[in-house]
Amino acid sequence: MALLEVTSLTKLFGGLTAVSELNFDIRPGELLSIIGPNGAGKTTLFNLLTGIYRPTSGTIRFNDIDITGFKPFQVTRHGIGRTFQLTSIFKQSTVLENVMIGKSLLAAVGVWGSVLRTPATRREEKRTREKARDLLSFVGLGDKENRLAGGLTEEAQKRLSISMALATEPRLLLLDEPTGGVNLEEISGLIELVGRIRKAGTSICLIEHKMRMVMSISDRIVVLNYGKKIAEGTPKEVANNDEVIRAYLGARYAA
Amino acid sequence: METLRTLFSPKAVAWVVVLIAAIVVPPIVGGYVTSMLILIAIWTIMCFSMNLIFGYTGQLSLGHSAFLGIAAYTFSLITVKLHVGFWPAFFIAIAFTGVVAFLVGVPALKLKGPYFILVTLGFAVIVGVIVLGWIDLTGGANGLYGIPRPNPIPLPGGGTLRFDSLLSMYYFILFFVVLIGVFCHRLVHSLIGKRFIAISYNENLTESLGINTMSQKLLSFTISAILAGIAGVLYATYNVVISPELTHFARGMDVVAYLIVGGAGTMAGPIVGTLVLMTVPEILQILPYLKTLINGIILMLFIIFLPNGIIGWFNTKLGERLRSRRAVHGPA
Numbered sequence: 001m002a003l004l005e006v007t008s009l010t011k012l013f014g015g016l017t018a019v020s021e022l023n024f025d026i027r028p029g030e031l032l033s034i035i036g037p038n039g040a041g042k043t044t045l046f047n048l049l050t051g052i053y054r055p056t057s058g059t060i061r062f063n064d065i066d067i068t069g070f071k072p073f074q075v076t077r078h079g080i081g082r083t084f085q086l087t088s089i090f091k092q093s094t095v096l097e098n099v100m101i102g103k104s105l106l107a108a109v110g111v112w113g114s115v116l117r118t119p120a121t122r123r124e125e126k127r128t129r130e131k132a133r134d135l136l137s138f139v140g141l142g143d144k145e146n147r148l149a150g151g152l153t154e155e156a157q158k159r160l161s162i163s164m165a166l167a168t169e170p171r172l173l174l175l176d177e178p179t180g181g182v183n184l185e186e187i188s189g190l191i192e193l194v195g196r197i198r199k200a201g202t203s204i205c206l207i208e209h210k211m212r213m214v215m216s217i218s219d220r221i222v223v224l225n226y227g228k229k230i231a232e233g234t235p236k237e238v239a240n241n242d243e244v245i246r247a248y249l250g251a252r253y254a255a
Numbered sequence: 256m257e258t259l260r261t262l263f264s265p266k267a268v269a270w271v272v273v274l275i276a277a278i279v280v281p282p283i284v285g286g287y288v289t290s291m292l293i294l295i296a297i298w299t300i301m302c303f304s305m306n307l308i309f310g311y312t313g314q315l316s317l318g319h320s321a322f323l324g325i326a327a328y329t330f331s332l333i334t335v336k337l338h339v340g341f342w343p344a345f346f347i348a349i350a351f352t353g354v355v356a357f358l359v360g361v362p363a364l365k366l367k368g369p370y371f372i373l374v375t376l377g378f379a380v381i382v383g384v385i386v387l388g389w390i391d392l393t394g395g396a397n398g399l400y401g402i403p404r405p406n407p408i409p410l411p412g413g414g415t416l417r418f419d420s421l422l423s424m425y426y427f428i429l430f431f432v433v434l435i436g437v438f439c440h441r442l443v444h445s446l447i448g449k450r451f452i453a454i455s456y457n458e459n460l461t462e463s464l465g466i467n468t469m470s471q472k473l474l475s476f477t478i479s480a481i482l483a484g485i486a487g488v489l490y491a492t493y494n495v496v497i498s499p500e501l502t503h504f505a506r507g508m509d510v511v512a513y514l515i516v517g518g519a520g521t522m523a524g525p526i527v528g529t530l531v532l533m534t535v536p537e538i539l540q541i542l543p544y545l546k547t548l549i550n551g552i553i554l555m556l557f558i559i560f561l562p563n564g565i566i567g568w569f570n571t572k573l574g575e576r577l578r579s580r581r582a583v584h585g586p587a
Contacts, residue, residue: 114445
């Protein structure tokens with residue numbers, strides 16, 4: 001059974017079709033990559049999956065629940081976490097606070113408990129802090145918890161944004177260009193992190209431009225062009241697909 | 256060891272000094288200054304209220320004069336006309352204000368940025384017009400009078416705590432300033448406070464982390480309005496007369512000015528801002544109608560040169576000094 005099931009998903013912006021009649025699924029434990037030229041509708045697809053945009057038509061089912069039209073926070077609570085293309089973190093907060101905000105979702109705290117500092121609330125805050133620390137060491141930022149997030153390197157900020165998404169304990173993690181803007185030596189470290197997240201049992205959906213990386217780590221690949229799916233399959237199948245070569249390299253290169 | 260260090264941290268010492276000064280100074284300085292300090296204390300509570308929704312949650316409300324006015328008028332009406340007791344009336348007034356804030360917040364907080372600001376301003380103007388125009392209920396421009404002072408509180412060792420004198424009213428109101436200050440401090444340092452602050456930094460990111468930002472904003476807005484309501488009730492009981500001037504929307508803007516000058520999103524900002532902007536015109540003997548003008552000019556200067564306010568500027572300087580010291584001596 002599929003974890004995520006997308007059926008004839010369409011999104012129109014005025015007269016522009018950003019995503020058109022899209023069908024695909026993600027299986028439990030799988031790493032699926034979404035590739036395509038700029039403007040192919042990849043980020044729009046993520047925004048549809050996470051409830052930032054409402055689809056014009058079509059359905060999204062996750063874990064056998066119809067989540068079409070859910071608000072972003074509801075989608076997250078049902079088990080889909082995400083990172084953004086432009087690394088989104090709370091720059092003025094410390095690294096630990098960033099992850100604690102993600103973790104606070106799972107903490108039962110009320111106004112009176114917080115103001116009276118009841119033992120139950122203190123326990124809950126302590127648990128949240130400890131869980132956040134565990135996550136930071138998992139992503140390799142264990143020694144930076146008191147730094148201001150805005151002062152981290154681009155690569156560390158990417159790790160932080162991933163740990164924030166993981167803090168919501170997702171079953172499916174959507175990563176929008178996790179290696180964008182990061183220098184070459186640091187990419188392998190991020191790939192290794194993605195591998196460990198997967199090993200821990202989280203399914204991953206990846207938007208990426210770096211072909212070599214996509215080909216080496218994906219189970220399956222979906223190729224979008226002008227909002228339509230033009231190919232789907234294993235890295236090998238996709239690499240040999242005529243239409244994909246045409247979209248990426250131009251008609252001359254197609255066999 | 257850690258608790259000892261926090262107990263004697265410069266910040267904690269500063270707070271204790273300010274509190275002692277607030278207790279000791281009024282009996283020495285006499286009635287005129289004490290009556291000024293009472294007004295400063297009441298507007299400090301308004302400023303705490305504004306700080307919660309604007310400083311920490313990032314939603315600028317220009318409608319807080321309405322919450323101040325609704326609570327003051329509700330309290331005055333039910334005590335003067337229905338003869339409800341002081342404390343029941345107190346709670347009814349602030350609870351009603353909270354309900355109104357919730358009902359206004361549900362549609363208004365769906366709007367973002369300038370649209371939210373405009374709706375809250377519109378709400379304040381509407382409440383001001385109603386207070387002025389519904390003469391049968393509110394007394395119109397004449398206002399309401401004969402508002403009761405707090406009931407005497409019996410003390411455990413015999414005797415009673417009475418609130419007839421100016422000084423006793425001052426301590427009564429100071430008690431609420433401290434109570435609300437501690438309330439706000441604990442709230443913004445809790446996980447709930449972290450969510451509020453996260454919303455002020457980046458609402459979409461907060462929502463993507465599974466937090467229902469709408470319900471959190473509504474919570475902050477309602478609590479903030481209840482705090483403004485407490486300020487309204489305290490004003491009514493202190494002044495024993497209220498007039499529509501209290502609910503004029505410019506009062507809500509004054510509070511925003513106090514907060515920005517003091518430092519939005521800081522604990523000391525509301526106190527410092529209110530103190531500075533309310534005493535400076537007094538010391539310079541500025542005519543009342545010029546105060547708003549002077550406040551406006553000071554506010555503009557702060558927004559351009561010190562957007563984080565006095566306390567925000569101070570914290571940045573302090574942070575720089577600590578960092579440079581650490582850079583020389585290595586990490587502590």
